[in-house]
Amino acid sequence: MTSTHEIAITGIGLLTAAGTDTGTTWQGVSDGVPTAGIDASLGDVPVPLTCRVPDFDAVALLGRDVWRMDRFSHLALAAALEAVADARLDATSWDGARVGVIVGVGADSKDTIVANTRKLIERKYATISPLAVPRSTANAAAAEICMALGAYGPSMAVTTACASGATALGVAKDLLAANRCDIALAGGAEAPCHPLTSLTFSQMGALSTRLHDPAGASRPFEADRDGFVLAEGAGILVLERAADARARRAPAYAYLSGYGCSTDGYHYAAAHPEGIGIERALDAALTDAGLHTSDIGHINAHGTATPMNDRIESATIRRYFHGGPPAVTSTKGVTGHTLGAAGAIEAALAALTLRHQSIPPTANLDRLDPDIDLDVVAKTARPSRIDAVASNSFGFGGHNTVLILQRA
Template sequence: MSTHEVAITGIGLLTPAGADTETTWQGVCDGVPTAGIDPALGDVPVPLTCRVPDFDAAALLGPDVWRMDRFSHLALAAARQAVADAQLDTTSWDGARVAVIVGVGADSKDTSVAGTRKLIDRTYASISPLTVPRSTANAAAAEICMALNAYGPSMAVTTACASGATALGVAKDLLAAGRCDIVLAGGTEAPCHPLTSLAFSQMGALSTRLHDPAGASRPFDADRDGFVLAEGAGILVLERATDARARRATAYAYLSGYGCSTDGYHYAAAHPEGVGIERALNAALADAGLQATDIGHINAHGTATPMNDRIESATIQRYFRGRSPIVNSTKGVTGHTLGAAGAIEAALTALTLRHQSIPPTANLDRIDTDIDLDVVDKTARPCRIDAAASNSFGFGGHNTVLILRRA
């Protein structure tokens, strides 16, 4: 067991499966996909997205909502949920001992693109003085700190689509180092913008299943053809396990291990032999004080891109020597929330451990013959799981693996 184990005592989720934790959990367990044609993307070649439903930022966040972009709206709403779930009082806690670490894959396109358009049109006077502070990656963490009286370390973590998971790992290290007592950590992303869609479309990374939007995100399926762009946020309250027990807080699960690595291979493609994934797995298991045989479940990165699913699955099979843990990917329901994905999926892994039930991989109708894994499909699978891994990988060769243990 890790000597620096931390308890997950609060979870806040806003995902395409639901605008809170309970609804999100039910949505992924039901395995109902959320992708659809997004009118806000206009006439781009691939106008598919997964959006957070029923999210009214003004109603939830109050008068300061005007100064934030959507990725900050989502992060702050998730942080408020998480703190309430952990039964913490932000008006009386020692804010100097509270840290905020938020993973963000990229800056906000809403404000930066609007400002660029005004620059091109030479309407300089109409460019907002908030263009930079509201759109940069650290804006979400800053807004959480201001709203919730958190005065300890705060930062944005950017490791592309591994950002949310990396933020949780950094938070674990801060707690182990004694630099804080509570961390609000996770990820947020609001990438459903024409520019982002066009850029990924040009790379050939998006599903083009426009005739069947609900079936577009299909991790590990033989007919997968790319991911679906999605928005969302996941913020978790982390405390040292000893501190959580001392205040009699209920833990969803324990974050026991964190491992990270970099492929150093390609700006976008994963290393074909998965060597970076293996290094991250080794480091995470060592941090947790566990062996590969202790892992009963993996929440896979599972983006539904042909190459990445194949590399990840082959690495899992090789690493676990043909006795793979039970695997799923929740992106079949939620789409790919990019920098938020790792945090959302870590939260779902914690809920999997609590409920002892693995959500299905939506749209998995016929598994790729090259993928020799036990992947949950169709319906949720009840089973006993004591420890699980959550995989997250990002452009630039970033690999992050989190190990969670049942509370």
């Protein structure tokens, strides 16, 4: 039974390197097919590995107005359109004042800012675009969705680094529970495959340098993992109060029943070594959902494939679920790390896991790190009876978000 404050997920829109819609993304993730490759657009950077959305034609899909948008807004709007159609909603007839849009974005878009900064340095002032700021700031994706779909309720960008997409879903859940809106389009979008972003993470030592085997570069929990693979993507979910969804006979993929967030207050980039903030977020999410650790049948881990973060997250899961952790997977082995979009994409995949009662495998996991004492699903998808899933997302600055989803 759902409470009056439980939130139904009635629509999903996904664009990832695994596919340009929800169905193909789910199939690719379920098959465990990695998508990383050498990205010629990055030029001669030391680590030109990315996971790109394949065959994405923004003009064909969205129309000629796309010239004023940066790529992360293209991805967000395309995902929103799919999600609204999937939820069987008609944006031409809904009460737009009761529709909210909350989109998590990890950083400003680099394409426009870098191009116009070059013009600034070259003193070509007259050629600098008047749209350089409004098209590249984090709120642009939410704004474009609102304009395209006639959504006039609360809208905002949420920025908690790589937890942004998950945090956006949590904020949307709270807005619905507080009756600030009746429908929320929430999730995340990111298009970070730019030389500057690659160079920054490369200088930090955060990226995989497995150039001899690009497809095998994203290796969460693997003994010889060496970093993440930069990726683009978007995930937008339609959220409604469960009672409202039932009233319009809209089927739910799952219920978003728990949201917990915390901050480490420890380091600008590294997670707290004891996972204290992760535990606080888990506590808050389970309390919000009214569940216990024994109720969780699966964890969609943050699982970036960086040596330190995978170890900290794994040790925290092992300690927190002291009765024995449930089966764990990281879908980043397929999709790469979509930064601010990751939490939303993975929440959508968690909802699909509940719908299909099948846990996707962790791609490229051949030899589990001996320090990781978890049941990590690998090689093939695992059919399982699952009633509740925890989806973990963590970001620079110590931002931690955990979402709990329950079977509809």
